[in-house]
Amino acid sequence: MTDIQQVRAITNPQRAYQWEVTINGLSTGNNADLVFHAKTVAIPNSQVDTFAINYKAAHVYFAGRDSSSHTVTITFWDDESQGVREYFQNWFDTLMFNPLTGGQTPKNLYTADINLRLMDSSGDVSTAKIVLTDAFPSEIGDISLSYETSDSLELSVTFMYDVKSIVNTAL
Numbered sequence: 001m002t003d004i005q006q007v008r009a010i011t012n013p014q015r016a017y018q019w020e021v022t023i024n025g026l027s028t029g030n031n032a033d034l035v036f037h038a039k040t041v042a043i044p045n046s047q048v049d050t051f052a053i054n055y056k057a058a059h060v061y062f063a064g065r066d067s068s069s070h071t072v073t074i075t076f077w078d079d080e081s082q083g084v085r086e087y088f089q090n091w092f093d094t095l096m097f098n099p100l101t102g103g104q105t106p107k108n109l110y111t112a113d114i115n116l117r118l119m120d121s122s123g124d125v126s127t128a129k130i131v132l133t134d135a136f137p138s139e140i141g142d143i144s145l146s147y148e149t150s151d152s153l154e155l156s157v158t159f160m161y162d163v164k165s166i167v168n169t170a171l
Contacts, residue, residue, distance in 0.1 A: 018119040021074060026095065026112045027066075029132075034087055039115060039154060040075040043130060044068065044164055070161055072132065074115075076155040078143075085155050088140050096136065111136050114159060132161035 019041045024033040049064035049094040078084040095110040097103070111134040141156035 020117040022115040022117070023112050024115070026110075028089070034084075036076060036084065038074045039077055040073075041085075042072065042130070043116075044070070044072045044161075046164070068164070070164075071158055072116075072161065073156055073158045075154055076158045078155050082153070085140075085143065088137055088155070088157050089156055092137055092140055107134070107136075111162075114161070122131070129167040131161065131165045131167065133163040133165070135159045135161035 015120040019038045020035065021038045022033065022035045026033075045068055047066070047068045049067045050061050051064050052059040052082050054060075068122065076084045091110070096105060114132040114135045115134070116130040117126045120127050136159065137157050138160045141158070143153060143155055148162065
């Protein structure tokens, strides 16, 4: 258990911008594994439904089913060739749906595991890893283009996943 002295002793806090995203395990198509530093990613929430049972004039509470949202949105930077957008559009259009018939392909052909690795301030050591199993893009966000700004091109992709595991790699 962490106490206040350990918190005060922190001299090099974890930086929130050091996420490395690896998407691997696509079983078909021309998509290669994607390893990229994301601009933003949120650690997916964990939530459980609760229920109460009356016992001897008191409420006793129990954990129920997992009611987590099972979604995560990751914002990527894209380059002039728009390779990141092309990667996700190919996954969405080619792997998830048959472009000739409009029918959906089996789930095991369009899901992948997503590894979110939190890196230390040097960018060399992984301090934590979150694995999202059987993930797929459920929404590819729009890309704003304007003469009024010279910001980098960004693409937000929302994923659905079945299972989340958190692995603490810092020792």
